[in-house]
Amino acid sequence: MENTNLTLGILLQLCQLLLVVLMAPLLMGWVNQCRAWLQNRSGPGLLQPYCTLRKLFHKDAVLAHDASPLFRMTPYIVFGCMWLAAAIIPIIAVDLPFSPAADVIALVGIFALARVFIALAAMDIGTAFGTLGARREMLVSFLAEPALLMVFFTSSLISHSTQLPHIVETFAHHEFVLYPSLAFASVAFVMILLAENARIPVDNPSTHLELTMIHEAMILEYSARHLALVEWASSLKLLAYISIGIALFLPQGIAGVGNWNALPLAVAALLLKLVAAGAGLALLEALIAKMRIFRVPEFLGTAFLLAVLGLLIHFLLGA
Amino acid sequence: MDAIGILPLDMAVGAILLWMVLGLSGLVLQRLPHLITGIIFPLGALAALAVAGTGLWALGEPPGVAVLPLGLPDLPLHLRLDPLAAFFLILLGGASFGVSLFSAGYFRAMAGGTLGLLCLEYHLFLASMALVLLADDAYMFMVAWETMALSSYFLVTTDHHVPDIRKAGFLYLLIAHVGAVAILLSFGVMQGGHGIGAYTFAAMREAHLSPFWSSAAFLLAFFGFGAKAGMIPLHVWLPDAHPAAPSPVSALLSGVMLKTAIYGMVRVIYDLIGNVRWEWGVLVLAVGAATMLFGVLFALMQHDLKRLLAYHSIENIGIILLGLGMSMAFIGLGHPVAGALGLIAALYHTLNHAVFKGLLFLGAGSILHASGLRNLNDMGGLIRKMPKTAFYFLIGALAISALPPLNGFVSEWLMFQTALQAPTLTNDIVRSLLPLFAATLALAGALTGMCFVKVYGIAFLGRPREPHERPSTPGTGHDPSGMEQCGMAWLALGCFVLGLFPSYVMLMLNRVCVSLTGHGLSAGALTGSNWLWLVPTASERASYSPIVFMAVIVAVMLLTFLLVRRFYHGRVRFCDPWDCGFPAQTPRMQDTADAFGQPVRHVFGPIYRMHRELPGPDDPAPRFFLKIEDRHWYWLYLPTARLAEFASSKVALLQHGRIHLYLIYTFITLLVLLAFV
Numbered sequence: 001m002e003n004t005n006l007t008l009g010i011l012l013q014l015c016q017l018l019l020v021v022l023m024a025p026l027l028m029g030w031v032n033q034c035r036a037w038l039q040n041r042s043g044p045g046l047l048q049p050y051c052t053l054r055k056l057f058h059k060d061a062v063l064a065h066d067a068s069p070l071f072r073m074t075p076y077i078v079f080g081c082m083w084l085a086a087a088i089i090p091i092i093a094v095d096l097p098f099s100p101a102a103d104v105i106a107l108v109g110i111f112a113l114a115r116v117f118i119a120l121a122a123m124d125i126g127t128a129f130g131t132l133g134a135r136r137e138m139l140v141s142f143l144a145e146p147a148l149l150m151v152f153f154t155s156s157l158i159s160h161s162t163q164l165p166h167i168v169e170t171f172a173h174h175e176f177v178l179y180p181s182l183a184f185a186s187v188a189f190v191m192i193l194l195a196e197n198a199r200i201p202v203d204n205p206s207t208h209l210e211l212t213m214i215h216e217a218m219i220l221e222y223s224a225r226h227l228a229l230v231e232w233a234s235s236l237k238l239l240a241y242i243s244i245g246i247a248l249f250l251p252q253g254i255a256g257v258g259n260w261n262a263l264p265l266a267v268a269a270l271l272l273k274l275v276a277a278g279a280g281l282a283l284l285e286a287l288i289a290k291m292r293i294f295r296v297p298e299f300l301g302t303a304f305l306l307a308v309l310g311l312l313i314h315f316l317l318g319a
Numbered sequence: 320m321d322a323i324g325i326l327p328l329d330m331a332v333g334a335i336l337l338w339m340v341l342g343l344s345g346l347v348l349q350r351l352p353h354l355i356t357g358i359i360f361p362l363g364a365l366a367a368l369a370v371a372g373t374g375l376w377a378l379g380e381p382p383g384v385a386v387l388p389l390g391l392p393d394l395p396l397h398l399r400l401d402p403l404a405a406f407f408l409i410l411l412g413g414a415s416f417g418v419s420l421f422s423a424g425y426f427r428a429m430a431g432g433t434l435g436l437l438c439l440e441y442h443l444f445l446a447s448m449a450l451v452l453l454a455d456d457a458y459m460f461m462v463a464w465e466t467m468a469l470s471s472y473f474l475v476t477t478d479h480h481v482p483d484i485r486k487a488g489f490l491y492l493l494i495a496h497v498g499a500v501a502i503l504l505s506f507g508v509m510q511g512g513h514g515i516g517a518y519t520f521a522a523m524r525e526a527h528l529s530p531f532w533s534s535a536a537f538l539l540a541f542f543g544f545g546a547k548a549g550m551i552p553l554h555v556w557l558p559d560a561h562p563a564a565p566s567p568v569s570a571l572l573s574g575v576m577l578k579t580a581i582y583g584m585v586r587v588i589y590d591l592i593g594n595v596r597w598e599w600g601v602l603v604l605a606v607g608a609a610t611m612l613f614g615v616l617f618a619l620m621q622h623d624l625k626r627l628l629a630y631h632s633i634e635n636i637g638i639i640l641l642g643l644g645m646s647m648a649f650i651g652l653g654h655p656v657a658g659a660l661g662l663i664a665a666l667y668h669t670l671n672h673a674v675f676k677g678l679l680f681l682g683a684g685s686i687l688h689a690s691g692l693r694n695l696n697d698m699g700g701l702i703r704k705m706p707k708t709a710f711y712f713l714i715g716a717l718a719i720s721a722l723p724p725l726n727g728f729v730s731e732w733l734m735f736q737t738a739l740q741a742p743t744l745t746n747d748i749v750r751s752l753l754p755l756f757a758a759t760l761a762l763a764g765a766l767t768g769m770c771f772v773k774v775y776g777i778a779f780l781g782r783p784r785e786p787h788e789r790p791s792t793p794g795t796g797h798d799p800s801g802m803e804q805c806g807m808a809w810l811a812l813g814c815f816v817l818g819l820f821p822s823y824v825m826l827m828l829n830r831v832c833v834s835l836t837g838h839g840l841s842a843g844a845l846t847g848s849n850w851l852w853l854v855p856t857a858s859e860r861a862s863y864s865p866i867v868f869m870a871v872i873v874a875v876m877l878l879t880f881l882l883v884r885r886f887y888h889g890r891v892r893f894c895d896p897w898d899c900g901f902p903a904q905t906p907r908m909q910d911t912a913d914a915f916g917q918p919v920r921h922v923f924g925p926i927y928r929m930h931r932e933l934p935g936p937d938d939p940a941p942r943f944f945l946k947i948e949d950r951h952w953y954w955l956y957l958p959t960a961r962l963a964e965f966a967s968s969k970v971a972l973l974q975h976g977r978i979h980l981y982l983i984y985t986f987i988t989l990l991v992l993l994a995f996v
Contacts, residue, residue: 057887064896066782068702070713080876084868100852101867102723105735108761109723116722116768123776123910125896126699131776131910138772139918142765149735149761153754156739162861221896225883297922308755315751 005258009095013087016096020086020243024235025049027242027278034282049235056228064125064221074121075222075229081114082236089243092266093255094165103162104152107244108145111196114233115141122218133217136293140202140214143300144195147188150307154185155248157314164247172251180317184310186249190284191303193241195296197234200285202296212290242277246270327377328385328400330369331408331453337366338446345438352434356427361802363442364419370449371412377405378830390458397519399455402831403590406666407452407582413813414574414673415445421681421806422567424799425688437477437565444470444571451579456519457506464502464579468495471576474568475560487559494556498546502583505539508532509591523591533592537599540587548580548636550610552951557633558617562625562693566684569625573632574677578669581639588647589662589835597651597749604644604752608759611637615766616926619773619919620947622695622912624683627774628676631719634763635672638731639665641760645737648749655838657740660855662836663828664733670824671726671817675718678810682712685799685807686778695777695912702779705798709779711807716771718814721764724865726817729853731764732863733825736855766919773915782906819865822848825855913945920947928953 029046036043063072085107088099102110119134156162158179159170195202198215207213219230247254253269255262291299341359348354377383382401390396400408422441426434447470450463472495476488510517511526528536542553549557561569588595614634621627642665650658683693685708692698702709718725738757744750798804817824825840825848833839840855847854853863883889898904920927928948934941973984 057883060888060890060892062892062894065893066700066703066896067893068780070702070780076876076879077872079879080872083875083879084871098867098871100858100862101864101871103861103863105732106723106728106863106868109721109728109732112720112765112768113717113722116717116720116772119772120776120780123772124780126781126906126909127896127898128904128908128910129899131781131915134772134776135910135915135918138769139922142762142769143922145765146758146761150754150758153739153757157742157754160742161859162736162739163859166859225887229879229883294921304758308758311754312751315747 005095006097008260009097012093013096013098016092017083017087019092020236020239021083021232023274024086024239025053025232027239027274028235030275030278031238031282034279035285038282038286049231053228053232056223056231057225059224061224061226063223066125067221068124070117071121071124071221072226074117075226075233077117078114079229079233079236081110081117082233082240085110086236086240086243088164089240089247090165090168090254091243091246091270093259093263094168094257095255096165099165100163104156104164104167105149105162107164108148108152111237111240112141112145114237118218118230122221125221127221129213129217129220133214133220136214137218139293140195140296140300143297144192144303147300147304147307148192148196150304150311151185151189151192151248154181154307154310154314157311158182164244168247168251168254169256171248172254173256179314181310181314182249184306184313186245188303188307188310189245189248191299191306193245193281194284195300195303197238197241199281201288201291201299204290212293214293242274242281245277246273326383327373327380327405328383328398328453330373331377331400331449332385332398334366334369334373335446335449335453337369338363338442338449341366342439342442342446345442346435349432349435352429353427355434355438356423359438359442360419360423360426363445364416364423367412367416367419367445369412371409371416373400374405374408374410374412377408378402378827382834384455394458394518396459397455397521398453398459399520400453402834403582403585404452406670406828406831407578408449410578410670410673411445411448411452411575413670414677414810415571417806417809417813418567418570418574418677418681419806420809421570421684421803424802424806425565425567425684427800433477437474440470440473441568441571444474444576448575448579452582455521457503457510457523458518460506460520461499461503464499464583467576467579468492468499471568471572475564475572477565477568478563481563483559484563487556487563491556491560494546494553498543498553501539501543501546503543505536505543505587508536508539509587520586520591524593528592528594530596533594534596534599536592537588537596540584540592541599541603544580544583544587545606548577548584548640549633550606550636550640551613551633552955554610554613554633555949555951555956558626558629561629561632562623566625566680566687569628570677570680570684573629573680574673577632577636578673581636581643581665581669584643585662585666585835588643595647595650595658597648597746600644600647600649600651601749601752602644603640603647604756607637607640607642607644608756609637610634610640611763612759613637613926615763615770616919616923617947617949619766619770619916620913620927623693624686624695624698624774624778625680625693627695627770628679628683631679631767631770632672632676634767635668635676635719638734638760638763639668639672641665641756642668642730642734642737645734645753645756648753649737649740649744650836652744652746652749654740654743655836656841657737657743659829659832659836659838659840660733660740660844661737662832663825663840664730664737666828666831667733667821667824668727668730671718671730671814674810674813674817675715675725675727678711678715678807678814679719681803681807681810682708682715685803688799689797695774697784698778699781699783699906699909700779707798707804708807711804711811712779713775714811714814716775718818720768720771722768724818724869726814726821729818729821729824729863729865731760733855734760736861739861740856769919773912777910777912777915781909784906784909784911819869820850821853821863821865822850825853926950 033043122130122134159167203214255266385398387396447466454460509523546553618630646658646661718727721727721731738753741753829839843857847858930946932944
């Protein structure tokens, strides 16, 4: 029984690895489609990200003369990190054998690793825009990272574990309790999600006006397959963040330990949650205006304070 | 090993003696500089390896003691090698092995006379640090401590013809001695008024101090060792002194010497005083968090590479203090198991910092040697000229930024895990403070990441930023010689090994912890941790596996690479970078180190004392000027200096240089004494 469970677990893990990497562009397509609808446009269609990726993979890569090996390796590193991150978050079932290898703190570490490499690659060519993007990206990161950890701490203190499977197990499969601390944490998390995924109000994913860019400024020099991997990695990152949100704040429906019969239901629930989350993200982006770069510290400072408030409420109320 | 009759302590003393002999022979051989770099430094490296091996051996053995028939009459010197000392010997030996190998290549170009002196000071410095770790009485400890301070002072002032370096050396010596006085007083308090025989550490362990006197001893020791470690507000010497020394010496100062201060703190607080109070822990936590944030925020403002690294040493001392403080708070509130985890995290970070900071200083030394550059604003594109140095430096930079799967991440992860033990506490204030301190640690970690993106991106990546005045010199910059590369490779390997096999280090540190506090990790941690998994408390609470982590990422990367090549192609074309429609771009338009720190100046402005001149758009002769200073000089050091000058000017009124006046002073003193006694 132990062995079959492990085999099934590994099978499930491999399925999730495949699922996330194939599904991430679709999620991006869905968000873009919703945005288009909200802006009264017909939109490019759900499958547009796949077509873009295919086109990019077929093109010849264009590199600057000065590009170092680090520049060429970075897309693969970033893609690998984001793929791992998205694959170890329990969104269908909690039996994921790779998941104990990296708990929530290590998850923050994976995101940081990918970010440092992409910022370094941005500075590699030596153009003014690359360094500008890297500088701004690091500004966002040092403000968002402590806030994200505070959100994770709140849920870890409630569930007495930093492992996502155990956190999900606590929130989804024990008696239903409303945690006021998690309400604060969830608002903080949404703000962090917007900032970390280069969405409005912090960054604009569809901008091509150089002076306002953060993420796009960093990847200006990438083309063809490298650009495809970086774009694919950012869609994986969005999926990973939404998955974290699902695991922490909406874990209902995720199959418990050894409960294989609940899998079909879990997949259906996941799809529903992703559709809702994508639409919600598009709605948020349609409602908020982009802010100046130096308003970002206030925005993320608010997120941090909300997360800290959640933590203190947990200590005060014990919930 | 008993059959041979050699104990770990004998081996350690042997290695120390070898270092001393090597130092002296350096002085003798100063006419043959190639022998000093070719033989003496490699031999010193071997002795360092022996010291590290001794430490590993002694960790599993019962404490060894020895009494040397040296010293003052009836006051012999005591030595003791217990697991705590053994762990720090591993740190000292491991880090100085790499640094000595590097020195063998680095000092080749140095003139004979200076080199001989440097060789003596260098090896004496290593020997005195080892003696500090082995000392088992206050007398021996202070002698070794002062030898260490003096030998490092002479190493710092190697380039004593530069006035700034002389000034830095003086400041270092001054604060080192203020600290030493506090340490001596702390030993005096701990001796508990038991007379002159009670100067051994064994007697101090026995002495039972009242809460007041034990707090006094703690405060004095914390101040004294803190001055050596560079905690705020006693840090001002560090960013001046560490960069002033030759780079391998900077690596030793930052990587190892600061750790002897941490050793002293742990020794005095956990071992000699023993009865840890939680209030002390809160003080250490607060000072640690302040030191950490101060260090990294000032590091972000630096453009001198070595000075920047020195500020990062301050930051890392803060991180270590944070771990110690959490451990003390837990132990003081009756949770020794969580306290053990905190102590392990702090000591783990101590070891990690020795490895990666040593590596980074050696990398900075290679850049300085190859190109003569220290100012980041003049560097750029070094990855093309010195690819190997760039590779090693990248490992060090990723490790110090606490990125998995390297070693810096493990110790910070353990600290977060310690902080998450907070709900077991009953004291509400400490319980809600601990996660907040953990948040400051996260902030410092993210800021460090930014700082090293800046360092690496500006120094190694991009295009060279030569100043206008200097003609471009394309030939400058090359990878260092084989010996130097070996030194860096050893420390880079250390970053990987300590990062990938954390369970062994944690279990090793558990022994130190048990020998110090009588308590170790929980049973769940001891059974759950193996070569693959690191489990700090229980496997359902938290686990981390750097090997699985690394294996999955590497496998996924390779798979992606192969799939892309299989289904598409690997064609590449080269062209100029995209110029955004403005073809007149020059390398000077890249960010400088100062520009990269601008968002941080904006967010944390009030922390800095800034003088800025921002020219307006219609200024005919625009000149940008920025100077950032440490506020501590203005509220603490300069007033203290003025006070000292004022007091000495008043005392000087007594001095007239006439003999009869001095006779009258003597006479009055005698009268006063007669009246009192």
